[in-house]
Amino acid sequence: MLKHSTSLEPRKGLRIITPMGAPAANSSGAALEAIQLSKRYGRKPVLEGITFAVQPGEVYALAGPNGSGKTTLIRLLTGLAFPTSGVVRMLGQDLYNGGYAIRRVLGAVVEAPAAFYPHLTGRQNLEMVAFLTGMSRPEARIREVLARLELLAVADQPVRTYSLGQRQRLGLASAILHEPQVLILDEPTSGLDPQGIGRVHEILAELAWKGVAVLLSTHHLREVSAYADRVGILGGGRLLEEVRLGARGETYRLRVDDPARAAAFLKTVPGVQNVSLRDVSVVFEGSPNLALAALVRENFQVRFLEPDYFDLYEYYRERVKHASG
Numbered sequence: 001m002l003k004h005s006t007s008l009e010p011r012k013g014l015r016i017i018t019p020m021g022a023p024a025a026n027s028s029g030a031a032l033e034a035i036q037l038s039k040r041y042g043r044k045p046v047l048e049g050i051t052f053a054v055q056p057g058e059v060y061a062l063a064g065p066n067g068s069g070k071t072t073l074i075r076l077l078t079g080l081a082f083p084t085s086g087v088v089r090m091l092g093q094d095l096y097n098g099g100y101a102i103r104r105v106l107g108a109v110v111e112a113p114a115a116f117y118p119h120l121t122g123r124q125n126l127e128m129v130a131f132l133t134g135m136s137r138p139e140a141r142i143r144e145v146l147a148r149l150e151l152l153a154v155a156d157q158p159v160r161t162y163s164l165g166q167r168q169r170l171g172l173a174s175a176i177l178h179e180p181q182v183l184i185l186d187e188p189t190s191g192l193d194p195q196g197i198g199r200v201h202e203i204l205a206e207l208a209w210k211g212v213a214v215l216l217s218t219h220h221l222r223e224v225s226a227y228a229d230r231v232g233i234l235g236g237g238r239l240l241e242e243v244r245l246g247a248r249g250e251t252y253r254l255r256v257d258d259p260a261r262a263a264a265f266l267k268t269v270p271g272v273q274n275v276s277l278r279d280v281s282v283v284f285e286g287s288p289n290l291a292l293a294a295l296v297r298e299n300f301q302v303r304f305l306e307p308d309y310f311d312l313y314e315y316y317r318e319r320v321k322h323a324s325g
């Protein structure tokens with residue numbers, strides 16, 4: 001059992017989930033699964049029928065307007081609250097019935113920035129987390145995460161002197177300290193400067209590359225679309241849609257003198273697929289070289305041709321507007 005004085009109690013709101021036992025085998029392959037999760041407060045439904053899975057090595061971002069239920073969902077996924085119905089599985093094990101054993105695979109910061117013992121230094125706070133998580137000889141690992149989060153310079157200062165960004169980074173340091181296989185973060189980049197945001201992205205991408213399943217909530221869609229594999233859009237307590245970012249095909253957009261005729265023509269060109277008109281542009285997948293050569297051969301005046309970057313932010317705005325309208 002843990003023993004520490006009440007004066008060392010973290011202030012209310014500390015939400016660092018810590019490992020406590022051995023991970024279990026998983027048959028489904030998903031690192032984290034939510035199955036038909038619903039949550040009501042009294043008679044008020046907050047979440048309804050949320051089902052999704054995050055694979056090892058995947059970064060899954062939860063997006064949604066204020067009050068759409070992101071924090072509630074994260075609380076359910078980390079075992080800080082219980083659903084009215086539904087199941088959460090971590091590495092195939094039921095989170096609510098798996099005891100502490102399954103929680104050792106989880107690292108999380110909920111309701112960021114995490115609270116720490118303000119009179120202790122960053123390093124001492126991490127030593128406390130290491131103790132709580134049963135890590136033996138954690139000094140080298142603590143130094144490693146402090147360096148990774150660029151906190152070494154302030155590591156021996158009391159946390160009460162930390163800026164918001166430094167506390168945010170210490171929260172991430174504490175969540176990854178025990179090398180969890182599932183990492184769940186509520187708004188991990190809020191309050192960070194652009195350099196700090198870049199660093200967090202880099203760290204999350206690297207963890208995913210090493211096989212960690214990362215789930216985060218965010219309002220920063222343009223930012224997250226740079227490295228997330230999938231984005232789940234929450235609205236009105238439901239998962240409206242999942243957008244798979246990594247799997248989007250090579251799409252191009254061109255402007256041409258007669259777009260309707262050009263689109264009809266491109267549909268006949270081998271190597272060019274999924275041709276459609278979008279406003280005055282022609283959008284297609286396939287070979288831009290073949291498309292361009294064919295149009296020029298047919299004497300179309302092509303003004304420009306460029307990759308059609310997917311704008312998650314615009315897409316999200318449309319999706320949420322339609323859902324509430």
Ligand SMILES: Nc1ncnc2c1ncn2[C@@H]1O[C@H](COP(=O)(O)OP(=O)(O)OP(=O)(O)O)[C@@H](O)[C@H]1O
Binds near residue numbers: 066
């Ligand atoms: N303990 C609670 N009791 C009653 N209602 C609650 C409770 N917690 C959350 N809610 C309600 O659930 C809904 C979703 O809240 P939640 O904090 O999960 O949204 P969110 O998407 O995280 O919002 P934000 O983007 O503002 O952080 C809100 O309408 C909120 O008022």
